[in-house]
Amino acid sequence: MTKLYDLIAANPQLEYVDAATGQHFGVSDLTHTLDLEPQHGLAFLYLDNSIAAIEALLNFLDSPFTIALLSPKLNIAYKQQLEQLYRPCYIYDPSRTAVEGFEATVRLFKNTVQAGYSIHPDIKVLLSTSGTTGSPKFVKLSEDNLVQNALSIIDYLPIQHHDVTPLTLPVFYSYGLSVFTTNSIAGGQVVCTSRDVVQKEFWEDFNRYGYTSVAGVPYVYEMLHRIGFCKKEYASLRYMTQAGGRLSPVLAKTFGEYMAVRDKRFYIMYGQTEATARMAYLPPEALLSKAGSIGIPVKNGRFDISPDTQELVYTGPNVFGGYATGTADLQTFDHHPVLYTGDMAEKDADGYYYITGRMKRFVKLFGTRVNLDEVEAILKNTLNGGTVACIGVEDKYLLVQHLGALDSSAIKQLLSEKLQLHVSVFRIQQVDEFLLTPNGKVDYTAMQQMGLAEKV
Amino acid sequence: MNATQQLQDIFAAALSIPAAQVTNELSYQSIPEWDSVSHIYLITELEAAFNISIDTEEVLEMSSVEKVKETLRKHQIAID
Numbered sequence: 001m002t003k004l005y006d007l008i009a010a011n012p013q014l015e016y017v018d019a020a021t022g023q024h025f026g027v028s029d030l031t032h033t034l035d036l037e038p039q040h041g042l043a044f045l046y047l048d049n050s051i052a053a054i055e056a057l058l059n060f061l062d063s064p065f066t067i068a069l070l071s072p073k074l075n076i077a078y079k080q081q082l083e084q085l086y087r088p089c090y091i092y093d094p095s096r097t098a099v100e101g102f103e104a105t106v107r108l109f110k111n112t113v114q115a116g117y118s119i120h121p122d123i124k125v126l127l128s129t130s131g132t133t134g135s136p137k138f139v140k141l142s143e144d145n146l147v148q149n150a151l152s153i154i155d156y157l158p159i160q161h162h163d164v165t166p167l168t169l170p171v172f173y174s175y176g177l178s179v180f181t182t183n184s185i186a187g188g189q190v191v192c193t194s195r196d197v198v199q200k201e202f203w204e205d206f207n208r209y210g211y212t213s214v215a216g217v218p219y220v221y222e223m224l225h226r227i228g229f230c231k232k233e234y235a236s237l238r239y240m241t242q243a244g245g246r247l248s249p250v251l252a253k254t255f256g257e258y259m260a261v262r263d264k265r266f267y268i269m270y271g272q273t274e275a276t277a278r279m280a281y282l283p284p285e286a287l288l289s290k291a292g293s294i295g296i297p298v299k300n301g302r303f304d305i306s307p308d309t310q311e312l313v314y315t316g317p318n319v320f321g322g323y324a325t326g327t328a329d330l331q332t333f334d335h336h337p338v339l340y341t342g343d344m345a346e347k348d349a350d351g352y353y354y355i356t357g358r359m360k361r362f363v364k365l366f367g368t369r370v371n372l373d374e375v376e377a378i379l380k381n382t383l384n385g386g387t388v389a390c391i392g393v394e395d396k397y398l399l400v401q402h403l404g405a406l407d408s409s410a411i412k413q414l415l416s417e418k419l420q421l422h423v424s425v426f427r428i429q430q431v432d433e434f435l436l437t438p439n440g441k442v443d444y445t446a447m448q449q450m451g452l453a454e455k456v
Numbered sequence: 457m458n459a460t461q462q463l464q465d466i467f468a469a470a471l472s473i474p475a476a477q478v479t480n481e482l483s484y485q486s487i488p489e490w491d492s493v494s495h496i497y498l499i500t501e502l503e504a505a506f507n508i509s510i511d512t513e514e515v516l517e518m519s520s521v522e523k524v525k526e527t528l529r530k531h532q533i534a535i536d
Contacts, residue, residue, distance in 0.1 A: 198496065424493070
């Protein structure tokens with residue numbers, strides 16, 4: 001079976017560019033540089049998108065190690081909790097100069113104690129699903145998951161060997177990782193950068209390197225819109241992609257039209273970390289005629305709609321091998337290629353799919369899933385049993401209703417700290433009573449309709 | 457409240473940091489709290505508080521507290 005690293009190493013045009021210095025590196029410059037022990041074990045990689053982080057990632061992709069990809073911005077207590085739970089062999093974390101119990105090698109921390117548990121050989125990468133609330137939960141992915149998903153994305157995106165692709169999304173995030181894998185396999189220059197679209201330097205890089213594509217979650221498109229992206233011309237740009245939650249219809253139309261009249265392409269895509277990244281995409285030519293659709297399944301993928309529940313069920317070689325919440329879960333890898341998405345869907349006569357609702361209670365904020373029941377639990381535990389009801393509105397904000405006597409700004413601060421999200425995504429409403437279903441439960445569907453109607 | 461103090465407070469609220477941490481040298485991405493999300497929120501709050509409209513080029517220029525002050529002065533806001 002082909003390894004992801006072998007496909008990357010086989011791309012003769014591939015170069016990684018350090019945006020900060022303009023230096024170019026071949027794949028061979030960035031592998032076999034960390035002197036890893038030739039063994040199978042677990043490594044934690046806290047990755048920013050710097051050239052050094054990509055070097056660490058490539059070294060480990062080329063090794064037998066199972067790697068957990070994590071945000072370097074996680075708070076230190078959370079990192080330590082995870083490290084105590086999994087006892088990794090190696091830690092890569094550019095934000096720390098020392099880790100207790102680990103000796104520093106060139107740029108890695110190596111555990112002085114053996115972990116003492118085995119890992120299923122099929123687990124190559126662990127990605128965090130939400131990772132800020134409650135117990136950390138990893139998605140287990142195999143080499144085959146990574147390769148199959150990358151190939152099915154390369155099948156529909158116009159990735160070419162003379163492309164210059166910036167890593168605008170974190171590589172520890174499934175969508176960002178897919179930008180890295182697909183362009184490393186089939187692209188040309190991959191620009192390693194942590195600069196983002198609200199920085200002048202990003203746009204200087206855009207011109208200097210001639211970026212050919214931009215990838216963004218809905219929030220990135222909101223920022224692009226805010227800074228007047230569509231009032232300017234970008235000669236080198238060939239296509240843009242969007243995933244990580246529902247883009248507002250207005251922005252979908254604005255960017256779709258901007259790109260279409262310039263003979264450039266805009267791809268709206270649908271996926272989940274549990275599917276390595278991608279399950280569906282909307283072909284650009286259908287963007288306006290099939291507005292609001294998630295499109296059609298990626299190559300080698302299939303959708304079914306459960307007749308009883310309308311749940312969208314995906315089958316494909318990129319479906320994950322189960323979750324891990326502790327070391328015991330690392331002994332298994334489930335080869336069942338079926339994913340219950342938790343989204344309800346409809347299919348039109350032309351075979352395009354539309355999401356009509358969610359079965360699981362979560363909202364996607366900034367591309368990250370936030371479990372609404374967990375949010376309610378956090379609030380109930382900290383507010384001395386004060387009753388609250390939470391919903392997500394259009395993947396844009398999280399609405400909290402309460403029955404009074406609670407301080408709105410205190411709730412916002414608390415949630416902002418616990419969920420590591422900016423205060424502006426929380427809307428707090430005091431209500432006289434909750435909307436209830438006939439059997440006395442909070443009627444989230446009705447709340448949702450109210451929330452949409454009010455546009456608070 | 458004068459505009460300088462008001463700016464300090466808007467910064468502290470937008471980034472969720474103590475007002476004392478808002479110094480001229482503080483720059484975008486130098487602390488985890490000043491990321492793209494809080495940056496856009498900060499811009500929106502500044503526009504509302506000072507009744508101004510901040511354009512694209514200015515948003516990209518406002519990469520430190522000092523530079524935000526410079527931008528506000530261009531909009532005739534009396535900032536020390």
